[in-house]
Amino acid sequence: MRQLGSWARSACAGFVRACAVFGAGMLVPAVWALAVALGIWWVDGPWLLLPVVIWGAVGTFLLSRPVSRMFRSLVGGWTGSAVPAGYRTVGSVVRMSTGYWWNGHSYERSRKRAREDAELRLRFTDPAAWRDLRFMAVAPLAALVAAVPLAGVAVAVVGFARAWPVGVLGVVVAVATAPYAWRPAVPLARRFLSATREMLLAERVDELLAQRADTTVAQAAEIRRIERDLHDGAQARLVALGLSLVTAEKLMESDPEQARAVMREARVGAATSLTELRDLVRGISPPVLNERGLVDAVRALALDCPLPATVDAPDRIEADPPVEAAVYFGIAELLTNAVKHAGAATARISLNRNGSALVVEVDDDGSGGADVRPGGGLAGLRRRLAAFDGTLELDSPAGGPTRARMVVPCGSW
Secondary structure, three states, X not given: OHHHHHHHHHHHHHHHHHHHHHHHHOHXXXXXXXXXXXXXXXXXOHHHHHHXXXXXXXXXXXXXXXXXXXXXXXXXXXXXXXXXXXXXXXXXXXXXXXXXXXXOOOEEOOHHHHHHHHHHHHHHHOHHHHHHHHHOOOHHHHHHHHHHHHHHHHHHHHHHHHOHHHHHHHHHHHHHHHHHHOOOHHHHHHHHHOOOHHHHHHHHHHHHHHHXXXXXXXHHHHHHHHHHHHHHHHHHHXXXXXXXXXXXXXXXXHOHHHHHHHXXXXXXXXXXXXXXXXXXXXXXXXXXXXXXXXXXXXXXXXXXXXXXXXXEOOOOOOOOHHHHHHXXXXXXXXXXXXXXXXXXXXXXXXXXXXXXXXXXXXXXXXXXXXXOOOOOHHHHHHHHHHOOOOEEEEEOOOXXXXXXXXXXXXXXX
């Protein structure tokens, strides 16, 4: 009885999957059938074939990527193993000093136009696009195999209305083939839709170029921030300190009391300038991170945090200094968000290693609803981690809690 129930569930699930494969695989033949119908309706005479070929080819090209993505999604969801796409992505669009936008191929007056031009150009030059177009020739084969249980159901419906043995035969065919009819789509999708090694390498090159551009922009912004902090803070105070010393020197003989008062103000200004410089250096590279390592630096950060934060980590974790700095500032950003935006009462920080990767989790019991917005702190954190092939996963439903997970490869240590 249990085996019968398992077979029934398998048959039902297989029938649904066969319907999905049939629907996706028959889209292109449907386009050609529509092109033929329109050609017969609109064109009369020997020129019928030309518009049919044009309309069919255009429709096939436009449907190639959506249908390929549909097959990848279906196969990946059913087998649990994704089919790598290998599509190339549009690179960074940069605004030049002339006001025009450069997309790597042409100058355009607006960023939107430059990006659209790059996407259109890439659609015709990406090898993955022609691979998808080739798959359109084999997708109907998977659809024909998947149509067997559907045909069995159709035969059963007609048969029971006229001759019940035919109806029984249709039911048997539908039930017997339903668990297997969708399966040929799996090897076909893997064979014709998987990215080649060259496509994966090209995708990786594009990704590294984008990361390099983001890193360059972030470094330039950081340098401007440091310059601004020095100019508006420490530099202004040091200039004022120099003027105070000159004033004290002039007043030393004529008004010693006033000179001493100026010297006291100068001493206070020097202490304030030293504090600002220390804060600035701490924002660039925290001394505790360089002196005591990542774990102790995170524990010190948790002690300074306005909300109670616990740290779960081994005694010592070693990684390259740039990786440690990226993780440290990432944790600081997540704690700041928990305090400022989520209104959290507690937080928990976990650091561990998983093989050759450093895994960091930051949980808080705040209001949730956090997401990665362009130009926001989390987007900057994701760019910082991407420079090291790291990732940021965020789970923050409305109402909380929020869990952020950072994974950064660090080699063997």
